[in-house]
Amino acid sequence: MDLAIMGYGVVGSGVARLLEKNYDRIVANSTQPSLRLRYILDLRTFPGDPNEALVTKDFRRIAEDPEVGIVVETMGGLHPAYEFVLQCLEAGKSVVSSNKELVAEKGCDLLRAAEKHNVNFLFEASVGGGIPIIRPMSQCLAANEITEVAGILNGTTNFILTKMIGDGMRFADALRLAQENGYAEKDPTADIEGHDACRKICILAALAFGRHVYPAQVRTEGITRLTPEDAAYADTAGYAIKLLGRAARLPDGRISARVAPGLVPKGSMLAGVNDVFNAILVRGDATGDVMFYGRGAGQWPTASAVVADVIDCAKHMEKKKLLGWEPGDERYVAPPEEDPARYYVRFAGVTQAHRLALLQAFPGAETLRREGAGPDELALLLRTETEDEVRRRIAETGAGLEALIGVYQA
Ligand code: HSE
Secondary structure (H helix, E strand, C coil), X not given: CEEEEECCCHHHHHHHHHHHHCHHHHHHHHCCCCCEEEEEECCCCCCCCCCHHHEXXXXXXXXXXXXXXXXXXXXXXCCCHHHHHHHHHHCCCEEEECCHHHHHHHHHHHHHHHHHCCCCEECHHHCCCCCCCHHHHHHHCCCCCEEEEEEECCHHHHHHHHHHHHHCCCHHHHHHHHHHXXXXXXXXXXXXXXXXXXXXXXXXXXXXXXECCCHHHCEECCCCCCCHHHHHHHHHCCEEEEEEEEEEECCCCCEEEEEEEEEEECCCCHHHCCCCEEEEEEEECCCEEEEEEEECCCHHHHHHHXXXXXXXXXXXXXXXXXXXXXXXXXXXXXXXXXXXXXXEEXXXXXXXXXXXXXXXXXXXXXXXXXXXXXXXXXXXECCCEEHHHHHHHHHHHCCEEEEEEEECCC
């Protein structure tokens, strides 16, 4: 069986290295007589690389070679990855992808194309790096009604938050380190603005609830507006701040989905998830809570998930693995502002009148303290309300809202 890799960056080159390193074990598990890397598609050249001779810029060589049975897509981005993957499926090749954007935007179409052409489209590496999550959700938890899936889905931002809050490192230095370690996306804006986590929660929601959720339907906020003040207030109140993705089924059949920083109680499992690690909680009606934990980014962990899919494709060349969900619907995702939660709110430029009005507007709110707080600063932990209601009452007081962060209650 011949293979091709499209995209020879951190993940693609990791796949080639892992194939070489554990070749005998991988081939034995694949039940194929051999797995030969035949082509690497990339616009760049790689002088001195052991696979230099396999590099081509011509996609047609892969699509038109009948010996290539499995294509690995590790290019990232939507175009031309979508067109290339679709053409490979149409040409009767199974495809393995690590591309979150591709699966989150086009997963439903590509799974249908795979079914139509009797091949596999697998994407274990698209969520959680080396953590097994797609296969467990679609197979091991298949008997459950899933009510919620949530967690820390981006290694880069978790690494940055750990370094900034734990070690006092500057944001730019922590980001640079994440890039040097091969965790960050090509354009790290996708990490720090939450888009990467958004794509992953879309994929998890589609698997959990059986219908496609588009990234544009999910309200997404990254970590760029977090301040050391918020981290300090959260810390003194017994919480850690994490970038969380969450999708939950509502009683009316819609789902609520969101990516945003959240306060997690220090004693909870999520609070202890640091550095590049991810953790994903899946709540099933039969299993209760199941937590998946491991390295969410990086060359070897992600290559591990890709190569496992290659093995699975190789083992299922005749009998296909059917995976799929229904197309999306614009009314399917409810606005998160309607979700009740406890909120942490911080204000600047607070006068005595603001302070009184806020405490009247939010009876039972806990006033938080931090060392070095200015006299015109106020941070509160509110009782459970919807975000709409919290914002409405704050607007009536005229106080300057600087931060609003939900408390995650698992
Ligand atoms: N940039 C992603 C992350 C890579 O940091 O989690 C893995 O999807």
